[in-house]
Amino acid sequence: MIGSVFGGLRRLAWLSLLAVVAAVTSATAQTTQDGQLQVPAKSVPVPNTVSPQLAKIIGMPLRNGWDVLPKTGEEWVPIVQATAAATLKNVPGMLERLHVKVEKTTIDGVRAFVVTPETIPPQNQGRVLLHMHGGCYVLNPGEAALPEALFMAGFGGFKVISVDYRMPPEAYFPAALDDGMTVYKSLIKTTDPKKVAVFGSSAGGALTLEMMLKAKQDGLPMPGAIAPGTPMSDVTKVGDTFVTNARLDNVLVSPDGFCDAGTVVYAKGHDLKDPLLSPIYGDMNGFPPTILTSGTRDLLLSNTVRIHRKLRAAHVEAQLQVFEAQSHAQYYRDDTSPEAKDAFEEIALFFDKHLAK
Amino acid sequence: MIGSVFGGLRRLAWLSLLAVVAAVTSATAQTTQDGQLQVPAKSVPVPNTVSPQLAKIIGMPLRNGWDVLPKTGEEWVPIVQATAAATLKNVPGMLERLHVKVEKTTIDGVRAFVVTPETIPPQNQGRVLLHMHGGCYVLNPGEAALPEALFMAGFGGFKVISVDYRMPPEAYFPAALDDGMTVYKSLIKTTDPKKVAVFGSSAGGALTLEMMLKAKQDGLPMPGAIAPGTPMSDVTKVGDTFVTNARLDNVLVSPDGFCDAGTVVYAKGHDLKDPLLSPIYGDMNGFPPTILTSGTRDLLLSNTVRIHRKLRAAHVEAQLQVFEAQSHAQYYRDDTSPEAKDAFEEIALFFDKHLAK
Numbered sequence: 001m002i003g004s005v006f007g008g009l010r011r012l013a014w015l016s017l018l019a020v021v022a023a024v025t026s027a028t029a030q031t032t033q034d035g036q037l038q039v040p041a042k043s044v045p046v047p048n049t050v051s052p053q054l055a056k057i058i059g060m061p062l063r064n065g066w067d068v069l070p071k072t073g074e075e076w077v078p079i080v081q082a083t084a085a086a087t088l089k090n091v092p093g094m095l096e097r098l099h100v101k102v103e104k105t106t107i108d109g110v111r112a113f114v115v116t117p118e119t120i121p122p123q124n125q126g127r128v129l130l131h132m133h134g135g136c137y138v139l140n141p142g143e144a145a146l147p148e149a150l151f152m153a154g155f156g157g158f159k160v161i162s163v164d165y166r167m168p169p170e171a172y173f174p175a176a177l178d179d180g181m182t183v184y185k186s187l188i189k190t191t192d193p194k195k196v197a198v199f200g201s202s203a204g205g206a207l208t209l210e211m212m213l214k215a216k217q218d219g220l221p222m223p224g225a226i227a228p229g230t231p232m233s234d235v236t237k238v239g240d241t242f243v244t245n246a247r248l249d250n251v252l253v254s255p256d257g258f259c260d261a262g263t264v265v266y267a268k269g270h271d272l273k274d275p276l277l278s279p280i281y282g283d284m285n286g287f288p289p290t291i292l293t294s295g296t297r298d299l300l301l302s303n304t305v306r307i308h309r310k311l312r313a314a315h316v317e318a319q320l321q322v323f324e325a326q327s328h329a330q331y332y333r334d335d336t337s338p339e340a341k342d343a344f345e346e347i348a349l350f351f352d353k354h355l356a357k
Numbered sequence: 358m359i360g361s362v363f364g365g366l367r368r369l370a371w372l373s374l375l376a377v378v379a380a381v382t383s384a385t386a387q388t389t390q391d392g393q394l395q396v397p398a399k400s401v402p403v404p405n406t407v408s409p410q411l412a413k414i415i416g417m418p419l420r421n422g423w424d425v426l427p428k429t430g431e432e433w434v435p436i437v438q439a440t441a442a443a444t445l446k447n448v449p450g451m452l453e454r455l456h457v458k459v460e461k462t463t464i465d466g467v468r469a470f471v472v473t474p475e476t477i478p479p480q481n482q483g484r485v486l487l488h489m490h491g492g493c494y495v496l497n498p499g500e501a502a503l504p505e506a507l508f509m510a511g512f513g514g515f516k517v518i519s520v521d522y523r524m525p526p527e528a529y530f531p532a533a534l535d536d537g538m539t540v541y542k543s544l545i546k547t548t549d550p551k552k553v554a555v556f557g558s559s560a561g562g563a564l565t566l567e568m569m570l571k572a573k574q575d576g577l578p579m580p581g582a583i584a585p586g587t588p589m590s591d592v593t594k595v596g597d598t599f600v601t602n603a604r605l606d607n608v609l610v611s612p613d614g615f616c617d618a619g620t621v622v623y624a625k626g627h628d629l630k631d632p633l634l635s636p637i638y639g640d641m642n643g644f645p646p647t648i649l650t651s652g653t654r655d656l657l658l659s660n661t662v663r664i665h666r667k668l669r670a671a672h673v674e675a676q677l678q679v680f681e682a683q684s685h686a687q688y689y690r691d692d693t694s695p696e697a698k699d700a701f702e703e704i705a706l707f708f709d710k711h712l713a714k
Contacts, residue, residue: 035403035416039604046392047597049663059392240404240682241653247396248601296598296662301653305679306406312678312703320677321669322662325597346669 044248047325053337058250058297058325066253069261073169076138076265079258080167083135084144091146094335098154102146108186110179111164113146115153124158127195127355128187130223131162132180132211134202134329136232136262138167148201148229148332155341156348161187165207172268174276176203180211185220193221194356199347201293201329202300203263205231209279209307212287222288224355227347229293230300230329231307233280235263235272239302249299249327284310289317289354291347295326317354321346401605404682410694415607415654415682423610426618430526433495433622436615437524440492441501448503451692455511459503465543467536468521470503472510481515484552484712485544487580488519489537489568491559491686493589493619495524505558505586505689512698513705518544522564529625531633533560537568542577550578551713556704558650558686559657560620562588566636566664569644579645582711584704586650587657587686588664590637592620592629596659606656606684641667646674648707650700652683674711678703 046059070076095102099118106112115131129152133145142164149162165179180198187196198208205228215222242255252259267277275282280303290311294304301322311318323331323339331343403416427433452459456475463469472488486509490502499521506519522536537555544553555565562585572579599612609616624634632639637660647668651661658679668675680688680696688700 035412037401037418037605037607039399039401041398042396042600042603044394044396044600047595047600047659049596049659055392061394238404239406243399243401243404244605244654244682245601246399248394250394296658297601301679302404302406302681305653306681308678309681309699313699320679321665322658322677322679324659324663324666325601342666342670 049324051338053334054339057330057333060250062250062253066257080139083139087144094150098150100150100153107183110182113162115149115160117153117157121157123357128191129158129160130198131160132200132204132207134204136259137203137266138262151332151344155344168265173266173270177210180207181214194224196223197225197351198223199227201229203232205229206233210276213275213282225289225351227291230298230304233303233307234278236278241302245297245299248297251328252299280306284314287316291319291350293321293343295323297327299328406681408695410691411696414687414690417607419607419610423614430622437496440496444501451507454692455507457507457510464540467539470519472506472517474510474514478514480714485548486515486517487555488517489557489561489564491561493616494560494623495619508689508701512701525622530623530627534567537564538571551581553580554582554708555580556584558586560589562586563590567633570632570639582646582708584648587655587661590660590664591635593635598659602654602656605654608685609656637663641671644673646711648676648704650678652680654684656685
């Protein structure tokens, strides 16, 4: 059979293309001297492949203050409060459009919100989702944590408990993780863990993965499914899209920006390579079915696809959805965009498939 | 409940952060004047998150001759032959390492290769995969079409029929599609369509999708599953990563490069927006379960994820795998890279799940 392949080569010989062949093969055998690829500057338009709502979000300038890098929990306070205020303005409209209500509560000493949709379909009656919000471990305290929980409850028809975990300057690593675990442990006392899913994006995506590692350490049962969105799964700045999507992602902008600064403050000297801060370095055997979400412009696209491959290598049922032209976590920026509905309905379908009834 | 949200707002008021709030909210409400984002030039290193084999491929310079744009089928000949010769050099080693053999054949007048692995596991004995090779509708004639078929047969343990479809200057649109359909129709005369899967990358990924559209038009049964890899699903240059991954993808390099030129020659004046050339514009209802493959640097990442979302919107079971730092179709460049094994074993698992036994 190898003979027939070389038959192909013989056909080529009489074409006397040896010079061209040599040029092609020598070029493909070379590597650049230092392995660095020089990518020229670009003007990047808003693509016409997204909804008008999403086009508006994609067309926004780089996040204001992306390169402001507070060094302590106290220095973060004014930025945290300003960002929260901007988010809170949108919450009342979301509650109304998504037909959900919110109640403040405390669970074994941890602050939380219970988000309940007006209508819970029969198959979701006994199911509960646990939400870990994003914000680089420093942003989105109190009601500012809510948007993603509201999207999930509204589009998915699930009861959601959103954990308002402690953050700097109130507390540091591993406070956020501990608060998530406290609520999870409380929840599975009364609810079959197979009827529980954990989800969250960015730091919340990392916390979702960290909680699975911690639950394994502590001998706790796994939930029925998880949905880490664009997880901060590697906070050591390792991953190709930290470079390729820098200055293109208009939310995170750069691995040397505000989000990294927030994480360093939260870690307070703790090793960033600890799997409880960079879960990509953890052992994912035995993880529950997982659905991951990202966007093509997401600075954390590598963080997301690396987790996907690692889960698959550990034989975990894992699905990936990547949205056209979206920067970091833009799937939960506008509840009126069809892309948001698509993203959360996909997660809801995945949960419905994998959670016990 | 809205009351508790506004409680959060009242807490903020006494912090007198109104000026900061105003700055944040006004910035996030602006869009750039013309919606264009200015991304500065970058030096992009080879990431340390891939295997040494893949690092070598990622570190290669931009494809030699990426901006050579032949305008006729005849002008393509020397480039086609030179590229094929470079590929053929690697085929004997692949046959040996992947433990597969190849036989040349003709099926209802269409040239094809039958690729058979040394060992076919029991569940795959009655199953057959149909392979449509890539190459912008002009490249990879004869045995140069084989590498992806060899990877699939070797890593997956399937018998593969690889269609050596007609290309310019021998024939033009819709010759490649017609040849694929001829082989498919012949195959399903003797094999249950549910035991057949169709796969291919780049133009082969597009042809895979185009064949499903054509099969629907012709009232033919769908195969059991398909695996379009980084499909040329939109050849009208629409899609965000045509811009964002330009000059970063070291294989295709630019939407104005050789691959686009090849497609234009094949189309020979036919409307590029025809779903039989740009399947993204086709109706995907009733498509079989689909697994899609791409990479974070792939110029066709948008082409891939847009198909994924469109399939899901049509309620098709569809999975996506995206590989760290890979440019266009680099998952079948080196059969010794663990990433290649991973990609094809994932596709094989998907086929095993969805094909009839």
